[in-house]
Amino acid sequence: MSPANPHESALLEDLNAPQREAVLHGDGPLLVLSGAGSGKTRVITRRVAYLVKVHNVYPWRILAVTFTNKAAREMRERLVQLLGAQANELVVSTFHSAAAQILRREAEHVGLTRSFVIYDDSDQLNVVKRAMREAGIESMQPREILHRIDQEKNAARLPEHMQVAPGDERGQLVRKVYAAYQERLRAANAVDFGDLLLLLVTLFRTRPDVLENYRRRFHHVLVDEFQDTNPVQYALLKQLAPPPSANLVVVGDDDQSIYRWRGADVDNILGFPRQYPGAKVVKLEQNYRSDQNILDAAHEVIRKNTRRMEKKLWSERQRGQTLNLMLNRDERAEGQEVARQILALQREGFIKLSSMAVFYRANAQSRVLEEALRLARVPYTLVSGRSFYDRAEVRDASAYLRLMVNPRSDADLLRIINIPARGIGDTTVERVTDFANARGVSLYEVLSQPEQIPALNGAAVKRLKGFRNLLESLTAFAQTNEEAAGAVDQMLRETKLVETLQAEGSDESQTRAENLREFLGAAQEFDLNRAAAAVAAAANPPSDVPPEVDAAPLTADVPALQAFLEQISLVGEADAEVGDGRVALMTLHAAKGLEFDAVFLTGMEENVFPHSRAVKSESTFLNEVASADGEPSEEMAEERRLCYVGFTRARKRLFVSLAQCRSLFGELRYNAPSRFLRDVPPALFGISEQEVPEAPRPMVPSTQRRRTWDEDDGPRIDRSYSQASSDMDGVGGDVRGMRVRHEQFGVGRVVSADGNGPNAKVTVEFGGGVGLKRIIARFLIPG
């Protein structure tokens, strides 16, 4: 390769040999196996820049997909740095966004219109429930059915492709609901997340001519975090970049596959060389991120997984400080201690708040941490993705907007038919839906002539007409207005959503009204960004486009309101100003792909992390498979990978924290230290073998055992966390038949008890004509 091009050396100079090899790779498939912190995103972005600047590949020929919005955003930013304005012509997005954009262009081919809306999880659940009700199915949980429908979609199977054994009645039910569910979505001109991919794959399969248009355009496809692709996504990739020889570059790390529950299949990356024979394989094994102690700890955790691609991560970095183990009394103490350590690190002066992060397994854990940080005046940002758009009032507003674009969306209509309250109650709604179902038309359509609906009184008909008029007016407005903010503003005016909330007068309703104003603000900001992007695109039109290729931006010609709604559905809120002098708080899943000087990994307890579900699956797995060599269940293996991801985010300092007891789901739980802690040699924490925390043993009278996660051997009295003296401390043993006293009801006998601890609900048979009462345990006195 001659250094004829001045860009070449600049793009390559700070890369190591394998990184360079990946960037320089010519045509054909390439698999980059890259360990944590080995610079994989750098390789992808450099390669894109190299293709454009050195090989003169037109940017509009490049499609780069990632898994999460954050990753896509970051990749785009880096590419803007490398390529400047040219970066705008690239398609850099998540699988779902890219699929949504293509699907919108081709909507007519799949029985949708261009204004289709995207249903999220709770919309999906509502549709499942309605489909079940109509089919008269009550024997299964809607959640379970939805879960199985999602799995089918992840596996690229439509209802007719489902494989159900003849005797599998539940499977039959799922298929039946799935089919009805799909029909409802199509009738509502709506898709769910899974459809975005599945419908596109189906379209490409049935219409090779349509697929051909995209193949002609995208000559280079690059995929980050390939270990997290599920079968539909892989199918889509194979269509766009068919084996054996397409220019498909996939980058990933099997040890960081953490989306199995969403259908991700590690075999995609493990088997890539078989799917694309002749693919070049490059391994990135030098870690540039973490000090050796951190790397060692991470390695000790991950090496227990059996099915891995062998990689030897090494580093030239120093050993660094030891890891810190923080043992706390409970989750509140944990929060305080984290806050204290953060402030201490900041005071030392080497680490800024913006390069510190606190991780946890589940979102619910963030509240206590937030409280502690707030109290200690540590500025923080909650990196939660989409909490804003999940608020009830914002969802209501979005539902109205979606109806403005697509009035057939029954799920949205049902959501807001009586918001704000307009006297359309459950009975009326039921009659309207029954009528619409019988006719097989949308609710909106039925509302044009509500007098035809049987059993409705005059008042109800009138209110329905008023509601329909409101929707008509809004829909008409949406057709003439070209800005998202204009539509939001008009909608808020006509629906009086804000006014109604303000009139309520409570603090909470004020906050909600405020959120709606913020929603308007988000729309205004969206319009501004969009205008700026349009100017930039006009200044840099795709160049040298052959006549048979459509190189327009995928989002061209999408009306503003629709684009805004799509952003809400798929992207959520833009990242809050992370890094702006604030500590970042996030789940372990959200942490993937990021790095920080100091990381606090909290809740390192069995049943918290690893999550109780995985612990449970482990025991059933061991029972069923009787795997004597202790091979971990897939679920547990994934928790382990998650832990690996968490550890390897840290550059210099890794604080691992646990609590001896923690309120979980309203009960005090004593969890053993996480098994992942035991995998880390104590020396890495700078402690001796004896100092490794043991399973806590709360003081328990007599022979009672500690209550663990899933054992339930009947109610017991437990005096172990006794604070007050004479009150019954709570249920922890067999209390049936026990004599108790209540201030008001007098003396009685315990019939049964629910739960344990001081808040258990105890059913007591009182004397003196009082009879059975349900009492909270702490209001009872023994004897």
Add this chain to the structure above:
DNA sequence: AGATATTCTGTTTTT
């Protein structure tokens, strides 16, 4: 109809 109280339930991760 609608507001409010009560019971029940299911507790992860995200596009």
Add this chain to the structure above:
DNA sequence: CAGAATATCT
């Protein structure tokens, strides 16, 4: 414990 579903009251 919190959100959903359900019961009860106005």
